[in-house]
Ligand SMILES: Nc1ncnc2c1ncn2[C@@H]1O[C@H](COP(=O)(O)OP(=O)(O)OP(=O)(O)O)[C@@H](O)[C@H]1O
Ligand code: SF4
């Protein structure tokens with residue numbers, strides 16, 4: 001399960017479907033995509049698996065690499081980890097308990113709510129603030145796309161990331177440990193599967209960034225399971241299964257939920273990768289002061305806005321808010337609601353996210369400066385339309401690619417046209433056609449007079 | 450290109466009084482460039498913050514001015530020059546918390562009196578000179594090595 005360096009990405013391209021249009025290159029927040037030879041190419045080092053390009057592609061050529069349900073057969077016992085966003089995918093008449101029952105009906109042996117993991121992480125976060133070990137501003141470690149954005153674009157801020165394993169991993173660990181004890185089964189015989197709303201979570205399972213291996217064996221998408229869950233909901237006929245998480249944990253799926261759960265008043269809530277990027281720049285510049293906690297989510301509306309959900313994010317948000325309100329009535333602490341859990345004496349594992357800064361123009365500063373100067377000269381010759389036809393997101397990006405020897409000026413259709421015209425003139429002159437035609441024209445003009 | 454030829458990149462930004470639309474653009478651009486050039490992230494941050502504070506001081510306190518930046522592999526030199534009221538008591542202006550920013554500016558979130566002290570804190574070399582009634586000029590140097 002430990003990832004090999006050499007970046008794993010869950011966002012993939014179906015080359016057959018890609019027509020080489022420019023929609024995705026413009027949407028990528030790290031400018032990781034270029035179109036070359038008529039197909040999109042994703043730069044592995046820059047990609048943060050946010051999934052923006054998946055939404056931008058009109059031909060559905062970008063997809064998320066998820067596991068096949070057959071993987072369930074490789075384990076003696078299987079546990080599903082449903083995240084809060086899943087609860088928002090069904091009409092208000094369907095309770096979380098029924099959704100959990102449906103997951104069992106469709107073939108999982110057990111379920112463990114990610115929201116429970118969220119409650120545990122939130123409690124530990126509150127404790128660390130209380131003891132003074134954590135001092136603001138702390139950035140949530142929950143959204144893997146944000147964690148990767150920080151690694152790539154704001155390396156200085158990696159030390160501000162909450163040093164705790166995120167809720168999905170905590171849920172995975174506890175689920176596995178509890179079951180292994182209860183059944184006397186080896187931990188490896190138990191398959192733990194996350195039901196993902198997004199690409200980023202898949203990446204974080206296959207290639208975690210905090211220095212710890214993932215405790216999750218695979219990921220199925222909410223879209224993939226939705227039809228099966230819907231069918232199973234009919235089978236369970238309204239019978240629910242005991243649902244353990246409180247509103248605090250389930251609230252992690254909607255904006256502001258995390259801040260509420262960690263109980264810090266001076267907090268910042270940002271959603272949408274572009275907004276997160278802006279906020280992090282402000283933070284790096286020291287313009288955000290007196291803030292304890294930053295809840296930053298790559299998707300608009302938080303995880304209910306994840307690309308692998310079924311229902312519109314805003315609709316799901318309203319539904320989830322309702323569920324949270326109802327669950328907010330639950331007040332007993334988690335240990336009382338779940339005695340076995342207390343016995344486990346679980347400690348949230350610590351993580352440390354290392355920077356992974358974007359490649360500069362050159363490995364040596366002097367070389368990079370020469371390339372920047374060259375790129376500027378090239379940029380002045382480009383039309384400045386940022387049309388994307390060259391396969392780069394902007395004229396500036398193309399100029400830098402050319403300066404780095406990764407592309408050439410002929411990629412710009414305007415330059416190419418000019419060069420072809422100039423070449424045409426040359427051929428035309430060389431062949432002496434020019435002079436002959438001029439003579440002819442001269443004859444004609446004379447004739448016309 | 451010759452092996453030991455040392456590159457220089459010079460940038461210039463014109464600044465106007467109370468131009469809050471452009472405000473911060475110059476230092477943002479400097480930050481972007483330094484990152485692209487591969488300077489250590491701590492160097493980038495210190496240079497960007499110093500440039501930002503110098504930029505904002507011109508926009509907030511002076512009539513007009515200019516930010517000049519000279520980047521070499523060894524250091525980043527930032528010069529901010531303006532025409533404006535100048536600072537009559539530099540020692541006082543350098544104190545943390547000292548500000549003459551009017552309420553209107555403070556409502557925008559500026560005027561904590563931390564700009565100049567922060568520049569001094571982040572700079573490896575810092576020089577300020579001012580002539581009351583004429584203008585102010587700052588010279589800030591950030592070394593690119595470990596600092
Ligand atoms: N370029 C300038 N022209 C005229 N006066 C200046 C200039 N820069 C600073 N000052 C004076 O020095 C004072 C202190 O400057 P400093 O940058 O430390 O704080 P500030 O600009 O008032 O607030 P902050 O920078 O925290 O927003 C200013 O209030 C102003 O009176
Ligand atoms: S906000 Fe949630 S759904 Fe979106 S990328 Fe981050 S973790 Fe995934």
Ligand SMILES: [Mg+2]
Pocket residue numbers: 502505506560563564565
């Ligand atoms: Mg100031």
